[in-house]
Amino acid sequence: MTAEATQGPAGRVSRAPGRPVEALPAGLLATGLAAGTPGAMAGAAEGGPLDMALSGVVRGGPSGLGTSAARLAAHLTGGLAEAVPAPPTPSATPTANPGYVEREWGDGTASPVYVPVVERIDDALADEVDDRLVRWGEQCGFQGEELDQLRRAGFGRLAMLTHTDTDDPEQLLIAARLNAAWWAADDLYADNTDMGATPAELPPRLALAMAAMDPVAPAGEFDEPLEEAVRAEPVLVALRSAVKHLERAGTPAQVQRICYSTFTMFVSWNTYAAWRYTGEYPPAWKYLATRQHDTFATSMTLVDPVGGYEVPANLYYDPRVRRAITQAGTASVLINDLLSVAKDAADENPVCNMVLQIAADRNCSIEEATEATVTLHNKFVRDFEELHAELAVVPSPELHRFLRGLRAWMGGGFEWHNTNPRYRTES
Numbered sequence: 001m002t003a004e005a006t007q008g009p010a011g012r013v014s015r016a017p018g019r020p021v022e023a024l025p026a027g028l029l030a031t032g033l034a035a036g037t038p039g040a041m042a043g044a045a046e047g048g049p050l051d052m053a054l055s056g057v058v059r060g061g062p063s064g065l066g067t068s069a070a071r072l073a074a075h076l077t078g079g080l081a082e083a084v085p086a087p088p089t090p091s092a093t094p095t096a097n098p099g100y101v102e103r104e105w106g107d108g109t110a111s112p113v114y115v116p117v118v119e120r121i122d123d124a125l126a127d128e129v130d131d132r133l134v135r136w137g138e139q140c141g142f143q144g145e146e147l148d149q150l151r152r153a154g155f156g157r158l159a160m161l162t163h164t165d166t167d168d169p170e171q172l173l174i175a176a177r178l179n180a181a182w183w184a185a186d187d188l189y190a191d192n193t194d195m196g197a198t199p200a201e202l203p204p205r206l207a208l209a210m211a212a213m214d215p216v217a218p219a220g221e222f223d224e225p226l227e228e229a230v231r232a233e234p235v236l237v238a239l240r241s242a243v244k245h246l247e248r249a250g251t252p253a254q255v256q257r258i259c260y261s262t263f264t265m266f267v268s269w270n271t272y273a274a275w276r277y278t279g280e281y282p283p284a285w286k287y288l289a290t291r292q293h294d295t296f297a298t299s300m301t302l303v304d305p306v307g308g309y310e311v312p313a314n315l316y317y318d319p320r321v322r323r324a325i326t327q328a329g330t331a332s333v334l335i336n337d338l339l340s341v342a343k344d345a346a347d348e349n350p351v352c353n354m355v356l357q358i359a360a361d362r363n364c365s366i367e368e369a370t371e372a373t374v375t376l377h378n379k380f381v382r383d384f385e386e387l388h389a390e391l392a393v394v395p396s397p398e399l400h401r402f403l404r405g406l407r408a409w410m411g412g413g414f415e416w417h418n419t420n421p422r423y424r425t426e427s
């Protein structure tokens with residue numbers, strides 16, 4: 001495969017995978033500290049050159065984030081400005097930044113969403129990951145209709161569309177497994193009443209989910225009942241197994257980052273459960289604040305381990321990087337809300353959704369609330385785009401690769417939602 005962008009069959013761009021770190025300063029590349037090399041990890045951990053470059057960045061001061069390494073800015077900005085050209089199709093309108101397009105979505109009646117371009121569509125790769133995912137699902141104890149649903153959901157396809165800097169099915173399977181396990185917990189425990197989800201049972205179920213993902217300290221006679229409970233529940237087996245597989249590819253810091261992002265997401269799920277239990281649904285602002293820890297930022301925690309590199313923890317958690325992650329994750333989850341209005345409203349205990357909350361707040365139509373949600377989504381994407389450009393001055397190849405990864409995730413996440421039968425409504 002070449003590294004060229006090519007026009008895909010549906011008028012979309014399909015991009016050859018395995019794209020290296022194109023925005024890297026040549027000096028850092030020459031040190032062998034390029035993302036994904038063992039040296040990159042060791043250098044960061046042991047106070048090597050990359051760590052020295054980053055230390056001013058993360059600790060503030062005159063070389064703090066946003067002011068450091070100005071001499072690199074032009075180089076990095078140039079690198080980051082490179083983007084996949086937007087295909088001029090009826091449903092994708094090119095915009096000033098070629099990395100982004102306005103795209104029609106759903107039945108095409110609402111205003112378009114502003115999203116990053118789709119960087120790769122490779123159906124054979126998606127099928128390969130989905131085949132492996134279904135075999136894994138069977139090993140976790142899912143059966144029959146549940147396995148069919150796992151196959152139809154296409155989490156392997158999600159991984160192919162969103163993690164575009166690797167074409168290794170095993171790496172993509174890391175993301176597919178975790179997303180499948182999260183979604184299984186979301187559907188079976190949190191959201192879908194007809195699949196057994198009940199608000200009152202959710203918090204204790206999630207407590208066990210946390211114990212399955214993050215091993216409790218050995219406690220003698222208390223261990224066996226916990227193990228039995230985990231073994232009896234395919235969702236818990238899946239969560240545990242997905243983390244175990246992740247451990248083989250990610251560093252301990254990445255694994256804990258992913259676990260804790262999951263656990264904050266669970267706090268949001270518990271909050272929705274309380275609202276559904278009391279029937280007192282929140283205003284849109286409160287829903288949005290709660291949704292902040294229940295977004296695709298959780299899925300995006302996987303961008304660097306799946307890509308085979310690591311954004312150092314102090315850079316990952318720098319407030320501006322964190323804001324970029326929040327913007328990308330929230331934009332992507334608003335796409336989910338836009339496309340799941342009908343599904344969420346149909347449950348006998350309606351599921352919280354930005355469109356539904358805005359419609360209730362303003363006593364307006366779903367169409368008007370949809371427009372407001374599209375506007376908000378587009379603001380998050382534009383804010384991300386701006387911040388991505390500002391962060392170009394930071395001399396970290398891992399950060400630049402990661403920000404490109406977030407952008408790719410948004411583009412692929414939109415494509416997945418917009419083409420997935422799960423979100424299709426018959427009208």
Ligand SMILES: CC(C)=CCC/C(C)=C(\C)COP(=O)(O)OP(=O)(O)O
Nearest residue numbers: 179182183186294295296298336340
């Ligand atoms: C389950 C998962 C990958 C978590 C991150 C994003 C997220 C919180 C969801 C997709 C779940 O939101 P929601 O329940 O609204 O999703 P569905 O509409 O049920 O797909």
